[in-house]
Structures are given as C-alpha cells and as structure tokens.
Amino acid sequence: MNSAAPRRRVRKAAAVITASLLAGTAAVTALRAVRRRPASLRLRRGLAAAGLAVRGGMRYAASAPKLFAAAGEARQELRHDLALQTAEDVTETLGEMKGVLMKLGQMASFIDDGLNPAVRKTLSRLQDSVPPMSPELAAGMITEELGRPPEQVFAQWDPEPIAAASIGQVHRAITRDGRAVAVKVQYPGIAETIAADLNNAALLRRMLRLVAPAQDVDALLDELRERVREELDYRREATSQQQIAAYYRGHPTIHVPDVIPELSTRRIVTSELAGGVRFAELATWPQEERDLAAETIYRFVFRSLYEVHAFNGDPHPGNYLFHPGGRVTFLDFGLVKHFTDDELWPLMQMARYLCVERDEEGFRRNLELAGFLTPGAPVSTEQVIERLAVFYATIRTPGRLTITEDYASSVVRQFFDVRSPLAPYMKVPRSYVILQRINLGLFAVLGQLHATADWRRIAEEIWPFVQAPPSTPMGEAETAWRASRPRPGRPGPAQPAAAGPSSSV
Amino acid sequence: MTADAFATASGLVERTAAAFVSGVPDDPADDGFFGPGSVTWRLGRDLAGTVAGLRALLMQSLHPLAMAGVDEHSGWREDPVGRLAATGAYVTIVTYGERAAAERAAARVRRIHTHVRGTDPVTGQPYAADDPALLLWVHAALVDAGLATAELLGTPLSAADADRYVAEMVAAAVLVGIPEPMAPDSVAALDAYITSVRPVLQASPAARESMAYLLDPPGLDEDIAEIWQDIRDAAVLALPAWARELHGFADPPPITPERRTEIRQALGVLDAVQLGEPGVLEARQRITLRMRSAVRS
Numbered sequence: 001m002n003s004a005a006p007r008r009r010v011r012k013a014a015a016v017i018t019a020s021l022l023a024g025t026a027a028v029t030a031l032r033a034v035r036r037r038p039a040s041l042r043l044r045r046g047l048a049a050a051g052l053a054v055r056g057g058m059r060y061a062a063s064a065p066k067l068f069a070a071a072g073e074a075r076q077e078l079r080h081d082l083a084l085q086t087a088e089d090v091t092e093t094l095g096e097m098k099g100v101l102m103k104l105g106q107m108a109s110f111i112d113d114g115l116n117p118a119v120r121k122t123l124s125r126l127q128d129s130v131p132p133m134s135p136e137l138a139a140g141m142i143t144e145e146l147g148r149p150p151e152q153v154f155a156q157w158d159p160e161p162i163a164a165a166s167i168g169q170v171h172r173a174i175t176r177d178g179r180a181v182a183v184k185v186q187y188p189g190i191a192e193t194i195a196a197d198l199n200n201a202a203l204l205r206r207m208l209r210l211v212a213p214a215q216d217v218d219a220l221l222d223e224l225r226e227r228v229r230e231e232l233d234y235r236r237e238a239t240s241q242q243q244i245a246a247y248y249r250g251h252p253t254i255h256v257p258d259v260i261p262e263l264s265t266r267r268i269v270t271s272e273l274a275g276g277v278r279f280a281e282l283a284t285w286p287q288e289e290r291d292l293a294a295e296t297i298y299r300f301v302f303r304s305l306y307e308v309h310a311f312n313g314d315p316h317p318g319n320y321l322f323h324p325g326g327r328v329t330f331l332d333f334g335l336v337k338h339f340t341d342d343e344l345w346p347l348m349q350m351a352r353y354l355c356v357e358r359d360e361e362g363f364r365r366n367l368e369l370a371g372f373l374t375p376g377a378p379v380s381t382e383q384v385i386e387r388l389a390v391f392y393a394t395i396r397t398p399g400r401l402t403i404t405e406d407y408a409s410s411v412v413r414q415f416f417d418v419r420s421p422l423a424p425y426m427k428v429p430r431s432y433v434i435l436q437r438i439n440l441g442l443f444a445v446l447g448q449l450h451a452t453a454d455w456r457r458i459a460e461e462i463w464p465f466v467q468a469p470p471s472t473p474m475g476e477a478e479t480a481w482r483a484s485r486p487r488p489g490r491p492g493p494a495q496p497a498a499a500g501p502s503s504s505v
Numbered sequence: 506m507t508a509d510a511f512a513t514a515s516g517l518v519e520r521t522a523a524a525f526v527s528g529v530p531d532d533p534a535d536d537g538f539f540g541p542g543s544v545t546w547r548l549g550r551d552l553a554g555t556v557a558g559l560r561a562l563l564m565q566s567l568h569p570l571a572m573a574g575v576d577e578h579s580g581w582r583e584d585p586v587g588r589l590a591a592t593g594a595y596v597t598i599v600t601y602g603e604r605a606a607a608e609r610a611a612a613r614v615r616r617i618h619t620h621v622r623g624t625d626p627v628t629g630q631p632y633a634a635d636d637p638a639l640l641l642w643v644h645a646a647l648v649d650a651g652l653a654t655a656e657l658l659g660t661p662l663s664a665a666d667a668d669r670y671v672a673e674m675v676a677a678a679v680l681v682g683i684p685e686p687m688a689p690d691s692v693a694a695l696d697a698y699i700t701s702v703r704p705v706l707q708a709s710p711a712a713r714e715s716m717a718y719l720l721d722p723p724g725l726d727e728d729i730a731e732i733w734q735d736i737r738d739a740a741v742l743a744l745p746a747w748a749r750e751l752h753g754f755a756d757p758p759p760i761t762p763e764r765r766t767e768i769r770q771a772l773g774v775l776d777a778v779q780l781g782e783p784g785v786l787e788a789r790q791r792i793t794l795r796m797r798s799a800v801r802s
Binding site: 079081082092095096097098101118119121122123125126128129196197200203206207 | 552731732766767769770771772773774776777778780781786790793794797
C-alpha cells in the first residue's frame, strides 16, 4: 500500500527526537503535522462505516454459539503442561513479591525510557513465567465462589482457559439463559499473598528505584499499591464496567460488554463475550481503519472522563477488540478511577485556559489549585507552560496531526520526571497519578497506530466548556446517539463549565 | 590482603544463573543419581536455596584444613564469583544431570583435589583435599544447611523426608570420593557426625577473611546488595549458635513471622532476578515437567 513513504518520514522524525529527548518541545516536534488532505473518499468511507455501525446497533452481537466458537479459535496459547494445580503452586509462582513485581513490570512496560533495560527484561520475563490454572483448580474457584461446579452454573463451560489475565484467566462459557460469556477467574490465594507483599514498602521502593531511577518513587509506589489492591477485588471492576457499559449502550462505535452481576463475585467476573480482532491484526488493516479505531478510543477516553467521571487505567493494547468501521470493544475494567467533581474541575479548567481561553495565568492558577504546582513557586509561567505544554500538544491548535510513538513515550517520561528544573515545585497529586495512564493508554496506543486526526476539534466536541458541533462523521453519528439516549445517569461537574476565570480561584 | 583488593562480585547473579542453566539437561538419558521423585529435587526448588548455599559455606569454612585448601589453591581471591559459580554448577549437575554427566563432573573435581595439598598455616597440620575426612565435612555442612534453612525459611521437611534426604545425599558423597560407609544416612547420624567434628572447628584468619567477603561482597549492584543483606542475615540466623560464636557473629534476635516474611520477600526478588537471566525459566520448567511426570507415573 502507500505506507512506505510515511514510514520513512516517521523514522527520520524519530532520529531527530531521540537527539533531543526530554526537551519539552521535542515531543511537540514528534507530532507530525499533516497536510490537510482532501476529505473526499476516506471520510466518506468512514461515514458509511460509522453509519453501518449505528444501524447495526444491538443486532451487532452474533449468536452465542458462534461467539463461543470464535473465542475458542482465538484462544491464546498457554503452557497447560505447566498449569498450576494447587493454591500452593500459585503461591510458589506469584508469592514472595513475584506477583507484585509482575504488576510493576506491566506498569514499566509502558515507560520506555529511563528504565534499566535489564530490569525491564527481567520483569517481562516474569510475566512469561506464569502458567494458567489447571482445569480442576479453575473449576474449584467457580465452585467456591458461585456455589456450584461450572458445569452446573453454566449451560456450557470450557475447562481450558482462552486467555491469561494478570492475576487470573479467562474461560468461555454459555449461560443457562443462552448468553455467550467470558468468565474471568482469579488465582486462589493470590489476593492475600499480594496484599501481604504490598506491605513491604521498603523493598518495593528499592525495586522501583531499580526499575525507574529518574522517577518519583513515592508516586509510583502509591500508584502500584492502589492499582494492585483495586484489581484484586473483581466486584469493583464489575461495577465500573456495568456503569460504563450502561452509559455507552447504543453508541455507534464504542462497545462495552455487559456484566452479568449474578455470576460475578470478588474473584469472578462474568461478562458478555465479544468478537473482533486483536490489536496486532488491526495493525495490518488499512490506515483509514486504524485512524477510525483511534478516533473511537480517543472519544471513549475523554467522554468517559468528562461525562462518566471515570477513566479506565488499563492501557494494555490487549484490552481492545476491533471491528471494521472504527467500532471498538473495550475490555477489562480492573483499574477504573472515578473522579470526584473537585478532582475533575481543575483538570478541565487547565485544558480550558491553556487551549481555549489562552490565559496562561489562569492555567497556572488551576495547576496550583489541583496541587500540581506549589503556589507562588519562583518560576515563570512561561517556564511552566514550556514544561507542561507537551501534555496538551495534540489539542492546543486545530489541524490534523499524526501521533507518533516518540510523542507517546516523551509524554510518559515527562509525567514522572524528577530531573526538570521545575521538579522541586511540581508534584503529581495522588489522585491524578492515574492520569499517567491517559498518556500510557491513549497516546501509547495511538502512537502505535500512527493515528491521524484533528484531535483538537474532536476535543472541542467533547469539552463541556465548548460543546462544538461534530467535526467528523463519527462525531455526527455520536451526536445522533446522544440525542436519542435518555439523560445520562451522572450529571456533569457541579460547577458550571461556563463560569468565568474569576470564579475558579 | 584487604577486601578492597579482591575481584568485585559483579556478575554474581549472571554467572550463578548461567551455571545453573548449564547443569540442567535438555533431554536427559536417565534421571541421574536422585531423580524427579527425590526429596533432593524437591529441596532444590526451595526459595531458601540461596540462604542454604551461604550457610553451607559459613559452616564449611570453620574447618581449618578445608579452609586452608580452599584459601591456598582455589584462587577465590582472583575470581570469587567464578569460584562460587563453579561450585553452583557442580551441585546442579550432580543434582539434575544424567549419571554420566554427574560422574564426569565428579571425576574432574577429584582430579583437581589430588593437587590440593599443603600445610595449614594455622594448625601446622598437613592437608589434602582428597582426604575423605575433609570431604565429609564439606558434604555434611551442605546437607545440614539444606535441612536447616528449609526449616527456618522454606518448606520444612517431615522427619521421614529429612532422613530420606540425608540418605539420598550419600550418592553425592560417594561421587566426590567419600567411602559410602562414612557418609551419614540419617538426620541422627548427620547430627552425631557434626557434633564429633566440633572440637577441631575454628574461624581461622582465612575463614574470617573469605566469609567477610561473602557476607558483604564488594562491587555487587547496589540494589542487589541491599537484598543480599537480608539473605546474609538469614544465613547467619540459620547457623547453630555455636557456629555463630566461632565466627564471632552477634546472636541475632529470634526470627519473628514478620521477619521471616521479609526475608522470603527478599528471596523472592532475588528469585525473580535470577528468572530474568537467559535460560533460567526454561531450565526450571524442564525440572517442573519432569517432577510432574514422576508424580503421575
């Protein structure tokens, strides 16, 4: 196809970027400005696809046996010969810090610079070292949690897992009322083991220093602990997923599988089985499809943040399933952060002052309000903007931009970087550490897709303080969906978005 | 000579891991001298293995003649990590290797031992590394360390399994050149033997010097060094009180469940680090698969 020429350009850009890493502006350079291409064919095709998806709506789901079969075909290869047979095997494999280190590895695998490569290799190796549970052990967990063996709970149950999950595994099944479902089963005893290991803060700090010497260890430690603790209780995940699924029901391109609450417990979460292709296969699709998928992911992240006040912090590309026309199924809600109005408000104001009002002092005030910057720090607002502009590089000005992997990784590095001259006055307040994952989850994935769009104009559609009309065919389809759906369950931020600058201080 | 002049201990993890990988066969012709159903293999998987190795060395060093042989011939000062890795490789081959491989490795060690002779500067006594009495001390210290650390930090063996382990290890004693009747074949016999040797044990200057190196190896990566402190403390904790006294180590407070957990967590990190070395995961998986098929058959 026509991918050869752009690839070369990207590589050249990459060389420039690596030469000037960590300079605040480098990341902005890494965003490749794209000549405005005639909207013609490509957008029309997109429109058609989006329209299709809307019409498809609820009918999209294939029949249960078909989904069940497809999930079996897409089965991940696992080392069944090494399967964990007892709770003791689980402890031996994931106990004594190893489960915690594995989670740390998952975090670290998205921070691709400033990391000791040997350590990173070790951590990713650790993930490879975890085999699945034996069918008996998994069935035992179902019996313990749901009261009856899986063959009685479900009309059909596949004793062999179809995929590994970080602290568990996924089985396919068909419920007694005929729904094809994915059943995530946690490893027995893992919650207790990991909780105990998380208490050894001294050792964890050492590990984090080793993993990411240039990063704010305490912020990382807090995030690691909170993230893992939350993940251990699947009920939290089920609730978040259900809330988000309800919000997006009927959405033209965003699909969140429904949870089956009566088959979900602290250590089991059962949700509707979804079809679609994995990230690796999407990468082989035409760029138009990749751009549409990227647009959906982008809309999902910011709509969820601004309207559901929730952010799904698990950025793993394995947590998406892709369908033609930009339709994306979002999986795994193990790490959803729910923001309070007070937490969300300054964030929104920051974007507003910097990108819309172009009031740099207003931006700074909100930065201080949120706790990112010490009030009255002896640094110029210009310096502050220079340091932070990178996070807003996709949305400060309109125009089509391609997000590159270099941009994605420079954003990630800067978030926790402690070497900046502003570092003494800046910190990431605890409740925003998770936002790192917007960078990880969103920009890392968009960077891998080399996704192009006018991100600013999409943001304007979503920003409650702008609410611009649709800027893309997908935006039009989304507007139609919004018009047709009942009032959202959650209200927007309590403070009026249109309030003037004076009211925000 | 001071510790500063010694070769640094960098590469400790890499080289001991490589030694382990090289000792675990890919497609063995036989199950070796112990086999996947043995207590020896089960103990070999214990997380506390590193502590056991360190405790064994601490005990072994207390025999002045054995220590003199190591000190004057092994070249451990020039390449302490290489010396440790070589010992590790030997133990791995004898444990998991085919019979022929274990016999080859043992023959090589016996051949080297014939050249290790001299006079101990401390006691003035002659020593020879192929002296079964010295070999037996080294053997007994290793077996005893396995039992003691499993008891303290790992998965303790039942009394019957502990006896079985000591009896299994007679094969290792014979390989290195100890006449079979001399090797203890039960925990009681092992304890009695160790008690009988106690009068000759002492921490010679060479023992103090080499053990000081081991307990605080210079040049260890900083973060491994911190973990090593826990492992060192654990090895000292696992020693009998009289051996600690001979070494001049202060008596540590008795181990609490919390401290045991901390030490095991440090061992878990070290284990993860080892797992990151090339081939270690695969070697362990080979062992696991063989142990599983032994259980099934």
